[in-house]
Amino acid sequence: MRAAVIETPGHLRMQDVVAPSPGPDDVVIDVALTGLCGTDLHIYAGELNYVYPIIPGHEVVGTIAAVGANVSDLQPGMPVTFDPNIPCGHCHFCRRLRFNHCLNWQGVGVTRHGGFAEQVLVPAKVVYPIGDLPLEQAAFIEPLSCVVYGLQRATPALGDRILIFGAGPIGLLLMQCLRRGGAAHVTVTDLQPERLALARRLGAEETVQADEGQAAALREHAPYGYDMVVDATGVPAVAARCFDYVTPGGKVLLFGVCPEDATIPFSPFHLYRRDISVYGSFALNVTFGPAIELLRSGAVDVTPLVSHRFPLEQLPAALELAHTQSEPSAKILIAP
Numbered sequence: 001m002r003a004a005v006i007e008t009p010g011h012l013r014m015q016d017v018v019a020p021s022p023g024p025d026d027v028v029i030d031v032a033l034t035g036l037c038g039t040d041l042h043i044y045a046g047e048l049n050y051v052y053p054i055i056p057g058h059e060v061v062g063t064i065a066a067v068g069a070n071v072s073d074l075q076p077g078m079p080v081t082f083d084p085n086i087p088c089g090h091c092h093f094c095r096r097l098r099f100n101h102c103l104n105w106q107g108v109g110v111t112r113h114g115g116f117a118e119q120v121l122v123p124a125k126v127v128y129p130i131g132d133l134p135l136e137q138a139a140f141i142e143p144l145s146c147v148v149y150g151l152q153r154a155t156p157a158l159g160d161r162i163l164i165f166g167a168g169p170i171g172l173l174l175m176q177c178l179r180r181g182g183a184a185h186v187t188v189t190d191l192q193p194e195r196l197a198l199a200r201r202l203g204a205e206e207t208v209q210a211d212e213g214q215a216a217a218l219r220e221h222a223p224y225g226y227d228m229v230v231d232a233t234g235v236p237a238v239a240a241r242c243f244d245y246v247t248p249g250g251k252v253l254l255f256g257v258c259p260e261d262a263t264i265p266f267s268p269f270h271l272y273r274r275d276i277s278v279y280g281s282f283a284l285n286v287t288f289g290p291a292i293e294l295l296r297s298g299a300v301d302v303t304p305l306v307s308h309r310f311p312l313e314q315l316p317a318a319l320e321l322a323h324t325q326s327e328p329s330a331k332i333l334i335a336p
């Protein structure tokens, strides 16, 4: 089968590789669509201690091609997705239901071969049938699951005023979930006017251009600050500014992935004096179910978030576009 293999950091090559065949508890999926995500860019760039060669891609939808001998509840032909996080189930953290911190964690498309290929092999226990959910929408289940997990942690309250930095696909998923979750007012700020227009179309009460007038505009809209401020950019300087806009008693959710070695200055006195709570949120934890429901009901609209579709053979061009933002892009989907 055809597959995109990152051989070493910065070197991606289309290859013919042996198609997977399922072990007794496995499923082989014919890939229909795979979302391109920041994690794929980090693996391509070699920013953490990843092991190469690797076929990346963890936001995958497709149909079951084959199942192992012990798999009874899934059949070939079923449309499915899978949770790319494979916990061991028996380590210190798994026994405390913190599966995303599993000490023996395996990630499809991260530590084992993923979905930028014609087929992918996964254990049946992480597979979720998607029924008649359109495949393009189902490709958002994984990132939406991460958003659900972040909001389960930070628990916004009914009537909150909320500020989101960043109107990329993740910022716009967060915005829609927060509005659905009872926020009274969501403000989104970003550099790109096209993204802000989309934020308004998807329900943001207010958008603010991230230019020299940003600080004054945000102060004017919320003189006492916001009940929750979310960073969905992963830019350290932006994450640092979240603390400037949170109201006393409010919350900061650091959702965007900053570089591993980045640090930001913050004042412990400021946090103490103003009763500020800070939340981190890593990946997801058994949140595929709610994400599927949010898409199935139409509570979250992802169709406008897709900006590009590339065939698998053009994954290098897609990576380049996502990396350089040479043209405005939101979610990029890859089809083998």
Ligand SMILES: [Zn+2]
Pocket: 037, 038, 039, 058, 059, 142, 143
């Ligand atoms: Zn992802």
Ligand SMILES: [Zn+2]
Pocket: 087, 088, 089, 090, 091, 092, 093, 094, 101, 102, 103, 104, 105
């Ligand atoms: Zn574990």
